[in-house]
Amino acid sequence: MLIRKHIQFYGRVQGVGFRFHATYKAQFLGLTGWVRNCYDGSVEMEVQGEPELIDDLVRHLHRQRFVRIDRMDEETIDLKEERAFKEKW
Secondary structure, eight states: OOEEEEEEEEEEOSSSSHHHHHHHHHHHHTOEEEEEEOTTSOEEEEEEEOHHHHHHHHHHHHTOSSOEEEEEEEEEEOOOOOSOEEEOO
C-alpha cells in the first residue's frame, strides 16, 4: 500500500549533506517526492512509497555521520502523481 508523508526535520540538518543523502537513498529505494531546506534551518520532505521503505529512508538519515535529527514532525497526506524523488530549491 502506497502512502505519502510530509516530514519536517529539525536539528543539524542543513550544511551536512542531508538533502544529498535523502535524494540518493530515496531514489535507490524507488520512492518519489522531494526534499528542501527551509529558512528556519529545518529540512522539509514529502516522500511517497511503501511505509517500510519510507522507514528505511528515515533510519538511513539518522545514521549519517554529520546529521543530527533532534525532532521530526510528520503527517500522512494525499498521494500525488510523480515519477521521481528530487531536491527542491
